[in-house]
Amino acid sequence: MTKRVLLTNDDGIDAPGLASLAMALAASYEVYVLAPDQERSGVGHGFTLFSPLRCDEVPGRFPADLVRKAWKSNGTPVDCVKLALLLMMKDTPPDLVVSGINRGANLAIDTLYSGTVSAAMEAMIMGYPAIACSLATHFEGTATHTHFAGVAEIVSQYIASHEEQLLQMKDYCLNINVPGVPRSELKGARYTRLGKCWYEDRFQVHKDPGGRPYYWIEGSLNIDEQFEDSDVVAVRQKYVSITPLSSDLTSMGQFQKLHGQEPFPGGMEG
Numbered sequence: 254m255t256k257r258v259l260l261t262n263d264d265g266i267d268a269p270g271l272a273s274l275a276m277a278l279a280a281s282y283e284v285y286v287l288a289p290d291q292e293r294s295g296v297g298h299g300f301t302l303f304s305p306l307r308c309d310e311v312p313g314r315f316p317a318d319l320v321r322k323a324w325k326s327n328g329t330p331v332d333c334v335k336l337a338l339l340l341m342m343k344d345t346p347p348d349l350v351v352s353g354i355n356r357g358a359n360l361a362i363d364t365l366y367s368g369t370v371s372a373a374m375e376a377m378i379m380g381y382p383a384i385a386c387s388l389a390t391h392f393e394g395t396a397t398h399t400h401f402a403g404v405a406e407i408v409s410q411y412i413a414s415h416e417e418q419l420l421q422m423k424d425y426c427l428n429i430n431v432p433g434v435p436r437s438e439l440k441g442a443r444y445t446r447l448g449k450c451w452y453e454d455r456f457q458v459h460k461d462p463g464g465r466p467y468y469w470i471e472g473s474l475n476i477d478e479q480f481e482d483s484d485v486v487a488v489r490q491k492y493v494s495i496t497p498l499s500s501d502l503t504s505m506g507q508f509q510k511l512h513g514q515e516p517f518p519g520g521m522e523g
Contacts, residue, residue, distance in 0.1 A: 255281075255282060255283050256281075256282050256283070256348040256349070256416075256420075257282065257283045257284075257285060257342075257345060257346070257347045257348050257349075258278055258282040258283070258284050258285070258347055258348065258349050258350070258351055259285050259286075259287065259334075259337050259338075259342060259347035259349070259350045259351070259376075260274055260275060260278075260284060260285070260286045260287075260288070260350075260351050260352075261286070261287055261288050261330055261333045261334055261337070261350070261351075261352050261372045262288050262289070262330065262352055262353055262354070262355065262368075262369060262372070263289065263292075263293045263294050263295075263296065263329075263330045263352075263355065263367065263368025263369045263371075263372065264292060264293075264294060264355060264356050264369075265288060265289050265290065265291050265292050265293065266286070266288040266289065266290055266311065266314065266323070266325040268288075268356065269356075269401050270353055270354030270355060270356060270388065270401045270404070270405075271286065271288060271353075271354070272315065272401075273354060273401035273402050273404070273405040274351060274353060274354050274386070274401075274405045274408065275315055275319050275320050276319055276402075276405065277402070277405035277406055277408065277409040278351070278405075278409055278412070279318065279319040279320070281409070281413060282348075282349075283321050284319060284320045284321060285320065285321055285322050285323070285337070285341075285342060285347065286314075286315065286320055286322075286323040286324070287308070287323070287324045287325075287326065287333045287334075287336060287337040287341060287342075288323075288324075288325060288326070288330075288333055289325070289326060289327070289328065289329065289330060289333060289368075290325040290326060290327055291327075293329055293330055293368050294355075294356075294357075294367075294368060294369075295366050295367075295368065296329045296330065296368045296371075297365060297366050297367065297368065297371050298331055298371040298374065298375065299329050299331065299371075300328070300329055300331040300332050300335065301328050301329065301332050306326060306327065306328045306332055306336065307326060307327045307328075308324050308325070308326045308328075308336050308340070308341065309324060309325055309326075310322065310323070310324050311323050311324060311325050322341075324336075324337075324341055329368060329371075330352065330368040330369065330371055330372035330375075331368075331371055331372060331375045333372065334350065334372050334375045334376050334379070335375065335379075338350075338376070338379055338381065346381075347381065348382070348420055349381070349382050349383070349384070349412070349419065349420060350372075350373065350376035350381050350382070350383040350384070351373075351383070351384045351385075351386065351408070351412075352369045352370070352372035352373045352376075352383065352384070352385045352386070353369055353384075353385055353386035353387055353404075353408075353429075354386050354387060354388055354401050354404050354405060354408070355367070355369040355385070355386070355387035355388065356388060356390075357387065357388065357389070357390055358387055358388075358389035358390060358430055358488065359385065359387040359389075359428060359430060360389065360430055360447075360448060360450065360484045360485050360488060360494070361447050361448040361449055361450040361483070361484060361485050362447075362449075362450055362451055362452075363450075364428060364447065364498065367385070369385050369386075369387060370385045370428055370498070372385070373385035373426045373427075373428070373498075374426060374498065374500060376426070377422070377424070377425065377426040377500065378500060380423075382419055382420050382421070382422040382423075382426070383422070383426040383427075384408070384412070384419070384426060384427045384428075384429060385426065385427070385428045385429065386404065386408045386428075386429040386430075386431070387404075387428075387429070387430050387431070388400060388401060388404050388431055388433050389430040389431060389432050389433055389488045389494075390433035400431075400433055400434070400435065400436075403431070403435070403436045404431040406436075407429075407431055407436070407493060408429060408431075411429070411442075411495070424499055424500075425497045425498060425499045426497075426498055427495055427496070427497055427498070428484070428494075428495070428496045428497075428498050429493065429494070429495050429496075430484060430487075430488050430493070430494040430496075431493050432488050432491050432492070432493070434491055438491055439491055439492070439493060440490065440491045440492050441492055441493070442492060442493035442494075442495060443482075443487045443492045443493070443494060443495070444495050444496070444497075445482055445483055445484040445486075445487050445494045445495065445496045446480065446482055446483055446484070446496065447483065447484060447496060447498075448476075448477070448478075448480055448483030448484050448485030448486060449476075449477035449479075449480065449483070449485070450474055450475060450476045450477065450485055451474075451475050452472040452473065452474055452475070453472050453473050453475060454470055454471070454472040455470075455471060455472060456468045456469065456470055456471075457469040457470075457471060476489075484496050
């Protein structure tokens with residue numbers, strides 16, 4: 254019996270990475286798509302509480318021989334996953350959820366901001382095996398996004414090679430970053446941990462025709478390369494990075510130090 258795959262992303266229903274992923278997976282799986290109706294990058298794990306969600310089928314958006322059914326939603330990537338798993342695919346649940354291919358890297362601290370990664374995390378939280386995948390273009394002199402088909406082939410190959418293991422994933426999902434270089438330049442693949450990088454943010458300040466200020470955020474990326482087994486280092490060295498992620502944000506090092514101590518030695522009386 255052919256297995257089903259749900260695709261989503263944060264770049265929107267028209268993103269080239271989504272189409273490339275559908276094309277690569279359609280040969281082996283029944284592909285379904287539920288994605289945002291517009292760009293939703295950087296929304297993290299946010300979901301909609303105080304406004305109505307829409308979800309419309311979009312027949313013809315993808316070739317019928319590639320995608321069985323596709324929908325778009327005005328919600329976030331997490332909303333899209335919830336809608337698909339609780340409503341649209343309730344009677345035909347997917348065997349695997351794949352989020353991507355993101356236009357840009359999702360490494361280290363990026364994972365906290367990323368709608369792509371959050372969609373995979375939400376699927377994991379809801380009990381479904383999930384993968385996030387990104388075209389990592391942080392480190393090229395000219396950030397080109399012409400390698401989506403190559404990324405899709407790599408992701409598809411990895412899924413096929415590890416299908417039995419992947420479909421049994423629980424309590425973790427995978428975050429795959431493929432360097433934005435031709436496949437012939439890739440050195441291989443590594444299992445990695447999250448690295449360390451951070452952004453020095455700043456705002457451009459402008460004024461609209463009415464004189465009111467508005468702001469555009471920008472920033473520069475700083476990278477700590479001390480961890481040789483990190484996703485950041487792997488991608489910079491032109492390796493595909495595959496990182497297992499969980500929803501447990503506990504700082505275990507600090508927990509071990511604090512565990513057993515009394516938080517209020519003198520008591521909590523007011």
